[in-house]
Amino acid sequence: xxxxxxxxxxxxxxxxxxxxxxxxxxxxxxxxxxxxxxxxxxxxxxxxxxxxxxxxxxxxxxxxxxxxxxxxxxxxxxxxxxxxxxxxxxxxxxxxxxxxxxxxxxxxxxxxxxxxxxxxxxxxxxxxxxxxxxxxxxxxxxxxxxxxxxxxxxxxxxxxxxxxxxxxxxxxxxxxxxxxxxxxxxxxxxxxxxxxxxxxxxxxxxxxxxxxxxxxxxxxxxxxxxxxxxxxxxxxxxxxxxxxxxxxxxxxxxxxxxxxxxxxxxxxxxxxxxxxxxxxxxxxxxxxxxxxxxxxxxxxxxxxxxxxxxxxxxxxxxxxxxxxxxxxxxxxxxxxxxxxxxxxxxxxxxxxxxxxxxxxxxxxxxxxxxxxxxxxxxxxxxxxxxxxxxxxxxxxxxxxxxxxxxxxxxxxxxxxxxxxxxxxxxxxxxxxxxxxxxxxxxxxxxxxxxxxxxxxxxxxxxxxxxxxxxxxxxxxxxxxxxxxxx
Ligand code: GLN
Numbered sequence: 001x002x003x004x005x006x007x008x009x010x011x012x013x014x015x016x017x018x019x020x021x022x023x024x025x026x027x028x029x030x031x032x033x034x035x036x037x038x039x040x041x042x043x044x045x046x047x048x049x050x051x052x053x054x055x056x057x058x059x060x061x062x063x064x065x066x067x068x069x070x071x072x073x074x075x076x077x078x079x080x081x082x083x084x085x086x087x088x089x090x091x092x093x094x095x096x097x098x099x100x101x102x103x104x105x106x107x108x109x110x111x112x113x114x115x116x117x118x119x120x121x122x123x124x125x126x127x128x129x130x131x132x133x134x135x136x137x138x139x140x141x142x143x144x145x146x147x148x149x150x151x152x153x154x155x156x157x158x159x160x161x162x163x164x165x166x167x168x169x170x171x172x173x174x175x176x177x178x179x180x181x182x183x184x185x186x187x188x189x190x191x192x193x194x195x196x197x198x199x200x201x202x203x204x205x206x207x208x209x210x211x212x213x214x215x216x217x218x219x220x221x222x223x224x225x226x227x228x229x230x231x232x233x234x235x236x237x238x239x240x241x242x243x244x245x246x247x248x249x250x251x252x253x254x255x256x257x258x259x260x261x262x263x264x265x266x267x268x269x270x271x272x273x274x275x276x277x278x279x280x281x282x283x284x285x286x287x288x289x290x291x292x293x294x295x296x297x298x299x300x301x302x303x304x305x306x307x308x309x310x311x312x313x314x315x316x317x318x319x320x321x322x323x324x325x326x327x328x329x330x331x332x333x334x335x336x337x338x339x340x341x342x343x344x345x346x347x348x349x350x351x352x353x354x355x356x357x358x359x360x361x362x363x364x365x366x367x368x369x370x371x372x373x374x375x376x377x378x379x380x381x382x383x384x385x386x387x388x389x390x391x392x393x394x395x396x397x398x399x400x401x402x403x404x405x406x407x408x409x410x411x412x413x414x415x416x417x418x419x420x421x422x423x424x425x426x427x428x429x430x431x432x433x434x435x436x437x438x439x440x441x442x443x444x445x446x447x448x449x450x451x452x453x454x455x456x457x458x459x460x461x462x463x464x465x466x467x468x469x470x471x472x473x474x475x476x477x478x479x480x481x482x483x484x485x486x
Contacts, residue, residue, distance in 0.1 A: 001026050003483070006072050006166040006220040013071040014060065020053035020071025023166075024115055027073045030163045031117070034486055039139040040149075040159040042078045043085045044118035049073065052115045067113035068227055075165040077156050078119040079126055080106050080211070081200040089202050090134040091124045093330040093350035103200025104235065105169055105211045105228045112227045117165055120155025124352045125321065126176055126204045128152050129424045132415045133354045140411065141183060142484040143450055147408040150180030156214045157184035161484060167215045167224055171201055173208045174309050175403075175428025178440035181214050182403035182453020185442050185482065187470070188214045189221045192460045193435035194239035195246075196225075197232030203320040205313035206237075208432040217480055218441060218471045222249035225463060244461040256472045257465065260292040263396035265299050271426060272405040279444035279452040280402055286476050287400075295396060299388040304381045305430040306422060311365045311378035312433070318362030321355070357418065386434045393459045398469050402427050403440045403453035427455060437463050441470050442479035451479070 001023060004012065012018045028046050035041060056071045076082065079089045081099035088094045102110065109116065123133035131139045131154025139154050141147040142162035149158045153170030157180035160168050170177040172190035181188025189212045196211045203209060213224030229246045232238045264284060269277060284294055326332040326346025333345035351359070365374040392399060404424055414421040431438040436457055443454035454473070458466040474480055 002030070002163045005217045006069070006215060007223050009166055010069060010072050014066070016060070019057045020115060021050060021057055023071060024049050024053040024073050024117065027117055027165060034162055034164060037140065037145060038142055038158050038162050038164065039137050040120055040155045040162060040164050041075070041118040042088055042090060042121050042136055042155070045084060045116065048084060049115050049117045056113055056115070067111060068223065069109065069112040069114035072114050072166050073117045074109060074114045075118050075120050075156055075159045075168040076106055076109070076116055077122055077153050077168070077170050079122060079171060079202040080169065081202070082106055082116070082119065085119060087119070087202065088136060089125050090122045090136050091350065091352070091355070092135045093324045093346070095136065095331065097330050099200070101200060104197035104232045106200065108228050109169070120153070120159055120168060122155055123152035124355050125202070125317070126152040126171055126173055127317070127354050127358055129175070129179060129421050130409070130415065131155065131180070132411065133352060135352045141408045143185060144408065144448065146410055147450070148183065148411055150183030150404070150408060152176040153214060154180045157181050157186055157188065160184070160186045160214050160216055163483070167213060167220050169211055169228070170214045171209055171211050172432065173205045173313060174432050175425045177212045177214060178428050178438055178453070178455060179404050179425070181440045182451065183408040185451030185479070185484070186214055186216050187218055187221050187442070187480065188212065188440045189225065189463070190431060190438050191225060191229065191463055192437045194237050195437070195461065195463065196228050197230070197235040197238045199232050199234040205316040206320060207316060208313060210432070218467055218474045219250070219253060221439070222253050222467045225249045225467070247464050249464055249467055252464065253468055253471050255468065256290065257397070257468055258291070260287070260469065261396045262287055262292050262294050263297045263392055263399045264294060265302065265399065265401060266296050267298065268302050269401060272402045275446040276402045276405060276407070276452055280400065280454065283443045283454045283473065284400060286473060290472055290476065297392050297395060299392060301381065301384040301388050302430055305385055305433060306426055308378040308381040308385070309425070309429045309433060310361070310422060311374050312382065314358040314362030315365045315375050316362070318359045318366065321359055354418070382433045385430055389434045389436060397458060397465060399457045401455050401457070403455040404428070407446045407448070407450035407452055431457055436460050437466050439466055439470050441474060443473070443477070444479060
């Protein structure tokens with residue numbers, strides 16, 4: 001059962017070949033056996049999941065209509081609000097926070113009759129690239145337990161790769177869906193900014209954050225996007241469907257694109273490790289054999305993406321995280337004698353080091369006197385990067401690049417050197433600054449047998465084409481079929 005994709009499982013459940021209870025029991029058996037090592041989940045909901053699964057089985061037997069994910073065990077990153085369990089953001093400050101509502105994306109999973117088995121570990125407040133910044137627990141890469149999962153949605157990626165759920169939701173502010181997906185050998189899609197509602201997603205960098213699926217196949221990614229995409233009146237940045245209609249992403253998924261024109265940015269790719277570059281070259285060759293024309297372009301401002309991102313994201317974070325004041329939410333210091341101390345001591349005690357670093361960086365960049373020099377400058381760079389993409393997409397339908405300069409690195413390798421960690425986001429960040437969609441799909445393995453991801457970027461609101469382009473590659477290759485051993 002474990003080797004089934006989410007859509008295959010759904011179809012088998014619908015056909016009565018396997019029950020949702022059986023599928024969920026199999027997942028919880030894996031969780032019991034593997035979680036002590038992998039550590040993908042912050043919380044799991046066995047009883048609720050089995051109860052929901054039984055209810056769906058009953059409805060199916062009675063011939064009642066069911067949703068698009070009927071009975072399928074899925075996981076949700078722990079920065080999405082749920083009325084069940086806690087919503088911790090892997091932070092001590094929210095360790096006991098219980099949300100009064102569900103995030104829209106979670107609500108949509110529930111309406112589609114998915115069974116939510118648990119909430120996954122992450123870097124605290126989604127700040128990080130390895131999940132080592134979690135304030136609550138450790139997660140290791142199912143392919144090699146001495147290595148990181150990537151981050152910040154490392155728990156979701158490890159859960160999908162490790163057979164601990166059939167599909168998961170992550171969030172991506174600068175690569176947090178795509179990079180862990182590539183480190184764990186699964187598929188990660190960051191939709192266009194505004195395609196999926198952010199309502200109930202705990203804000204990190206509000207102008208960059210986007211929820212998306214982490215799955216074992218491109219088809220599952222399309223299925224999940226079908227469920228979560230769409231306008232939401234509770235999120236003013238979710239896009240009006242009369243302007244950018246949502247389509248059925250599964251409908252034409254298996255139709256290859258004709259006269260496909262793909263671009264690569266050679267001077268930008270040289271920073272990647274040799275084996276990553278080789279996997280990219282091989283992927284390009286596959287697209288050529290599929291009839292695509294591959295052109296070389298130049299995007300002069302991509303080199304500045306990291307610098308701009310770490311000003312903009314931290315500026316937004318410093319403002320978003322001001323609400324954790326020991327009064328409204330979460331942890332309150334017991335050592336505080338007055339209200340100023342409630343604020344300062346609660347934050348000092350419960351925020352982790354990286355979160356504090358970013359709050360300070362962001363506050364500094366926004367302070368009067370430095371605002372123009374840093375924040376405003378970064379916004380200008382953001383516009384130049386966006387313009388680079390607009391120009392590039394006049395010449396091609398998609399851009400191929402690595403997801404990350406390396407495969408999964410060793411636990412502890414970069415955690416004490418923030419700049420080194422930040423540099424690992426070099427290929428993913430530009431898509432968030434430009435607001436465009438990007439997908440990471442498995443495209444090879446390195447000498448250590450670690451998965452390597454291929455990133456494909458396309459213009460805003462062209463997820464239908466992006467998924468089809470990704471599917472063309474997946475159909476030709478077997479990388480996505482390989483699973484880690486346990
Ligand atoms: N790694 C990036 C960061 O640390 C991106 C995180 C994300 O996408 N949430 O900010």
